[in-house]
Every structure is written in structure tokens, then in C-alpha cells.
Amino acid sequence: MPASTTRDYPDEPGTSHLDNHHPEILVSGLKRSFGKVEAVRGIDLELHSGELFAFLGPNGAGKTTTINMLTGLLRPDSGRICYQGEPFVATAYEVRRRIGVVPQHNNLDRELTAAENLRVHGRLFGLGGPALQQRIESCLELAGLSEKRDTPAGKLSGGMKRKLVIVRALLHEPAILFLDEPTAGLDPHSRRKIWAFLRRINQEQHCTLFLTTHYIEEAEQLAERVCFIDQGRIIASGSPDELMKRTGSYVLDIYNDEDVDNEFFNDRATAMARLEQIDRTVRIRKTTLEDVFLQLTGKRIDP
Numbered sequence: 660m661p662a663s664t665t666r667d668y669p670d671e672p673g674t675s676h677l678d679n680h681h682p683e684i685l686v687s688g689l690k691r692s693f694g695k696v697e698a699v700r701g702i703d704l705e706l707h708s709g710e711l712f713a714f715l716g717p718n719g720a721g722k723t724t725t726i727n728m729l730t731g732l733l734r735p736d737s738g739r740i741c742y743q744g745e746p747f748v749a750t751a752y753e754v755r756r757r758i759g760v761v762p763q764h765n766n767l768d769r770e771l772t773a774a775e776n777l778r779v780h781g782r783l784f785g786l787g788g789p790a791l792q793q794r795i796e797s798c799l800e801l802a803g804l805s806e807k808r809d810t811p812a813g814k815l816s817g818g819m820k821r822k823l824v825i826v827r828a829l830l831h832e833p834a835i836l837f838l839d840e841p842t843a844g845l846d847p848h849s850r851r852k853i854w855a856f857l858r859r860i861n862q863e864q865h866c867t868l869f870l871t872t873h874y875i876e877e878a879e880q881l882a883e884r885v886c887f888i889d890q891g892r893i894i895a896s897g898s899p900d901e902l903m904k905r906t907g908s909y910v911l912d913i914y915n916d917e918d919v920d921n922e923f924f925n926d927r928a929t930a931m932a933r934l935e936q937i938d939r940t941v942r943i944r945k946t947t948l949e950d951v952f953l954q955l956t957g958k959r960i961d962p
């Protein structure tokens with residue numbers, strides 16, 4: 660009987676299946692419905708090594724459904740997901756090792772200490788002994804939680820819990836970290852600390868980051884590249900700057916009795932010239948991603 664293979668992709672003998680010639684993730688035509696609800700209606704995207712990428716959209720847009728399909732928690736109805744050129748098989752250990760997942764809701768064991776939560780995760784990935792101990796220590800240090808190592812997770816502050824979930828996802832040293840709404844429910848101060856932390860993970864640990872958010876500021880502050888998602892579809896993508904430039908970098912808020920009209924301009928001088936012609940209350944400001952989304956969809960992301 661001839662030697663056969665079930666794989667349908669080219670491969671050179673002796674090379675790793677996962678190499679650097681392909682995008683980290685390539686997605687095409689991804690769809691998923693729940694009964695009559697078409698949560699994700701055909702998504703194409705490409706993610707490259709080292710990127711800090713955000714999926715930005717209102718509640719119910721299909722962000723969690725997408726991330727769950729990309730991480731193997733949910734089966735797509737149709738479409739294709741490839742990791743480094745390899746079709747994604749949710750049970751493949753090699754791909755599971757490459758990814759870390761931070762779910763929308765913290766799923767720590769509240770009774771276990773910070774260190775124990777990390778240990779349980781490490782064991783799931785086959786780590787043990789001094790190597791695991793070392794990873795636990797460096798993850799606690801990365802999160803600034805070394806002194807909380809013996810504190811039950813349930814007793815940590817909201818920001819600390821979130822950091823613990825993040826470093827837990829990093830424990831097995833994944834190449835890509837998925838974060839579903841990393842700062843939802845946190846106060847502005849904790850949120851900023853998590854942003855700084857995520858930037859460090861991206862830059863110092865060379866980890867590719869894919870995050871979803873419904874916070875405009877989060878995407879603006881953090882992401883190098885943003886995809887707007889609305890009603891299960893990607894409606895625009897680019898760097899925050901590119902997206903804002905496409906709409907016009909400056910905006911006039913023109914106040915009426917009831918509401919506010921917007922006019923967009925590519926440069927400040929033209930916007931100022933227009934401002935002087937208007938005899939109502941007018942404010943000039945820089946365009947935000949919220950303005951871009953509003954222009955594209957007629958609604959706000961975070962009403």
C-alpha cells in the first residue's frame with residue numbers, strides 16, 4: 660500500500676508545518692448562525708505576526724462568536740481558518756499551543772490562589788516540575804502579582820483578576836493572544852494599566868494580539884490596525900489614523916436646538932474657514948473612530 664497523507668497542502672519533508680511564510684491567521688468566508696440569528700455573516704481577515712489588532716463593534720456585532728470560532732470553542736457553519744497556512748483543526752495540539760485565550764468573562768477558580776490558578780493551566784499544557792514553577796513566577800512578575808501569589812483569586816481586585824487571566828493565557832508562551840473585551844467592566848484607571856500591560860506583552864514578549872472591544876478609546880489607544888464589525892460583517896479596516904483620515908481628520912460639531920450636525924475636513928485651516936461662516940454654536944475637534952463608525956453605519960458603537 661502506498662504511503663498516504665490526509666493533508667492537502669504542500670509540505671517539504673523535515674520542515675515544521677508552522678513556518679513564517681504565511682500570515683499568522685488567514686480567515687475567509689467565516690459564517691455562523693444561531694437559529695435565525697446570523698451572528699457572523701462572512702468574514703475575511705488576515706493577521707500578521709507581531710500585530711496588535713482590534714475588532715471594534717457594538718454589542719451583538721459578532722465579535723465573541725468570531726473569536727470563539729478562531730480559538731476552536733465554536734464550530735463555523737462555513738468558511739476557512741488557517742494558522743500559518745495550515746487549516747485549523749480545533750483539536751490539533753500544535754495550534755492550541757500557539758494560541759492563548761482571554762475570555763470575555765473571567766473564569767478563574769476563585770477558591771484557588773493566583774499561583775494555583777496558573778499551575779492548573781500549566782498542567783493542562785503538559786508543563787510540570789521546575790519549568791512550570793519558573794513560568795508561574797515569571798507570569799506573576801509580569802502581571803505585578805508576585806506578592807499576591809497566595810491570595811485566593813476571588814479576593815483580587817477587578818484589574819488584578821484581569822491581569823491574572825491574561826498571564827494565565829500567556830503561561831504556555833503562545834505566539835498569539837486572543838482577548839475578548841480585555842477591559843470590559845473595569846474602571847478607567849485599571850483600564851489604562853491593562854492597556855500599558857498589553858502593549859508590553861506585544862512589544863517585549865513579541866506576542867501577536869487579537870482583541871475585541873466595544874470601547875472606541877481602547878481601539879484608538881492600543882491597536883495598530885482596526886476592523887469595524889457590525890451585524891456580523893466587517894465594514895472597514897485600517898490603522899486608526901487611516902480610518903480617521905478617510906473620513907476627514909477634523910470635524911465641526913454644529914449645534915442645533917435638538918441635535919448636533921457634523922461636517923468633516925481634511926485639514927484644520929479649511930475647517931476653521933468653514934467655522935467662521937457658521938452663525939450657530941460650533942466646536943472644532945479631531946475626528947475619532949466613533950465619528951468614523953457613525954458615518955459608516957448611522958449609529959454609535961457605545962451608545
Ligand SMILES: Nc1ncnc2c1ncn2[C@@H]1O[C@H](COP(=O)(O)OP(=O)(O)O)[C@@H](O)[C@H]1O
Nearest residue numbers: 693696698716717718719720721722723724725
Ligand atoms: N449561543 C448563542 N445562542 C444564540 N444566539 C447567540 C449565541 N451567541 C451569540 N448569539 C447572538 O449572536 C449575535 C452576536 O453575538 P456576539 O458574537 O456575542 O456579539 P458581540 O461579542 O459582538 O457582542 C447576537 O445577536 C447574539 O445575541
Ligand SMILES: [Mg+2]
Nearest residue numbers: 722723763840
Ligand atoms: Mg462579546
